[in-house]
Amino acid sequence: FIPEEFPKLGDIDNLMNLSYDELSSYILNLYFDELGEDILREASKKAYDDKFPEEVVPVKMADKAAFLELYHGKTLAFKDMALSILPHLLKASLKLKKDDRKVLILVATSGDTGKAALEGFKDIEDLSIAVYFPDGGVSEVQKLQMITQRGDNTYVAAIEGNFDDAQRGVKEIFTDENYKSELEKKSYILSSANSINIGRLIPQVVYYVYGYINLIKNGSIEKSDSINIAVPTGNFGNVLAAYYAKRMGLPVNKLIIASNDNRVLTDFFDTGKYDSDRELYLTSSPSMDILVSSNLERFLYHISDSNEEKIKDAMKKLNRDKLFEWDLFSDEEFAASASEEDISKSIKKVYEDFDYIIDPHTATAYHAYEKYLEKEKDDKFTLIASTASPFKFSNKVLESLDMEVPDDEFMSLELLSKKMKAEIPLSLRELKSMPIRHKDIIKPSEMRGFIDEIVGDEND
Numbered sequence: 001f002i003p004e005e006f007p008k009l010g011d012i013d014n015l016m017n018l019s020y021d022e023l024s025s026y027i028l029n030l031y032f033d034e035l036g037e038d039i040l041r042e043a044s045k046k047a048y049d050d051k052f053p054e055e056v057v058p059v060k061m062a063d064k065a066a067f068l069e070l071y072h073g074k075t076l077a078f079k080d081m082a083l084s085i086l087p088h089l090l091k092a093s094l095k096l097k098k099d100d101r102k103v104l105i106l107v108a109t110s111g112d113t114g115k116a117a118l119e120g121f122k123d124i125e126d127l128s129i130a131v132y133f134p135d136g137g138v139s140e141v142q143k144l145q146m147i148t149q150r151g152d153n154t155y156v157a158a159i160e161g162n163f164d165d166a167q168r169g170v171k172e173i174f175t176d177e178n179y180k181s182e183l184e185k186k187s188y189i190l191s192s193a194n195s196i197n198i199g200r201l202i203p204q205v206v207y208y209v210y211g212y213i214n215l216i217k218n219g220s221i222e223k224s225d226s227i228n229i230a231v232p233t234g235n236f237g238n239v240l241a242a243y244y245a246k247r248m249g250l251p252v253n254k255l256i257i258a259s260n261d262n263r264v265l266t267d268f269f270d271t272g273k274y275d276s277d278r279e280l281y282l283t284s285s286p287s288m289d290i291l292v293s294s295n296l297e298r299f300l301y302h303i304s305d306s307n308e309e310k311i312k313d314a315m316k317k318l319n320r321d322k323l324f325e326w327d328l329f330s331d332e333e334f335a336a337s338a339s340e341e342d343i344s345k346s347i348k349k350v351y352e353d354f355d356y357i358i359d360p361h362t363a364t365a366y367h368a369y370e371k372y373l374e375k376e377k378d379d380k381f382t383l384i385a386s387t388a389s390p391f392k393f394s395n396k397v398l399e400s401l402d403m404e405v406p407d408d409e410f411m412s413l414e415l416l417s418k419k420m421k422a423e424i425p426l427s428l429r430e431l432k433s434m435p436i437r438h439k440d441i442i443k444p445s446e447m448r449g450f451i452d453e454i455v456g457d458e459n460d
């Protein structure tokens with residue numbers, strides 16, 4: 001799904017005094033108007049309630065840049081922003097279509113998305129969610145986050161295998177028409193919650209507008225000044241949302257696109273060659289360890305003036321040869337990548353310069369921002385998407401700050417807490433004492449059976 005045309009934000013003056021959830025329903029209504037303003041208002045209220053702090057997206061200043069803290073949701077990373085509202089949008093759509101079947105969301109996760117989706121879908125009526133994670137393939141904290149998950153409609157299974165096994169299993173289920181029609185007889189439909197879902201993309205536009213308004217309010221910029229936006233990228237969803245904000249009329253100068261050692265996108269913007277046929281590195285910013293960036297297709301569609309043939313051709317080549325070439329670029333993007341050492345240096349520098357601690361994902365964006373300043377003497381303000389709490393990646397942060405790294409991740413949290421002069425977030429602190437609710441460890445071949453049990457139990 002892509003918008004046929006970009007709706008306009010209208011005069012920023014009219015948006016200046018909106019709360020986060022009011023701004024959310026305003027922007028969503030520009031795209032999902034068939035749902036209606038009342039429903040979107042209700043969905044936004046439910047999504048951005050006391051799961052978030054009073055200031056849903058705080059902004060931290062750092063000279064001519066500001067960090068847009070997108071990580072104050074339940075799972076301490078920016079995916080909460082969209083996954084908190086997606087279930088409400090899905091439910092509203094089902095109601096609009098008068099579809100009374102139950103929806104089961106299937107997710108294969110390498111760690112973060114699974115937990116964010118579980119929190120978003122928890123206890124939402126008529127929706128259930130099953131998450132598969134690779135046993136041994138996620139961190140101790142990530143595993144605890146998932147197996148202690150509360151909610152009567154949440155199901156979690158560890159897979160004996162790696163992430164690819166889990167992912168393949170889910171894909172096989174999604175493409176098994178016989179199995180799906182069996183489920184339909186029991187009044188169930190399957191759906192996914194991955195980052196190409198338009199119901200995840202559009203809610204991400206909101207915080208860029210909100211951040212811009214915040215900069216006006218605190219006097220950093222004047223109304224209609226243009227800013228740069230720097231985003232750490234994996235599947236290109238978050239940066240695409242910034243591009244959408246721009247197309248809607250938000251004054252954006254450059255999009256600064258940051259990668260880690262998996263620098264497929266940096267190479268693409270530098271050379272015009274998208275080459276996914278390379279080794280995948282496991283880095284300290286694991287949510288960006290991606291070789292095929294699934295939202296890039298949308299971006300290329302928009303910048304090629306909706307040239308469907310060109311996109312089809314490129315995507316066909318990507319599927320067949322793991323590679324395609326592209327010749328249509330504007331000068332509105334700047335891409336750079338950060339090595340592990342660059343990430344550590346950025347964490348340290350931001351701490352020393354601003355007494356402020358950032359996580360490894362955000363550090364890639366800070367590094368790219370500095371690279372950009374080196375290349376172009378630009379005195380415009382830059383908004384940096386801060387995508388995860390440093391507490392989520394405490395070991396790398398401690399190491400970057402030349403501190404001792406304990407074996408026990410919970411000890412790391414204590415050390416970081418002292419350093420940051422901030423409490424460990426409750427959702428991490430409580431993990432150790434929470435009861436384990438999900439104990440299933442299954443083979444990839446048992447993934448359908450796991451669903452059958454869910455459907456059986458829920459129909460009892």
Ligand SMILES: *Cc1c(COP(=O)(O)O)cnc(C)c1O
Nearest residue numbers: 233234235236237238287387388
């Ligand atoms: C998912 C994620 C990213 C990458 O976002 P995309 O929308 O996939 O580009 C960056 N940082 C963190 C912490 C994430 O969880």
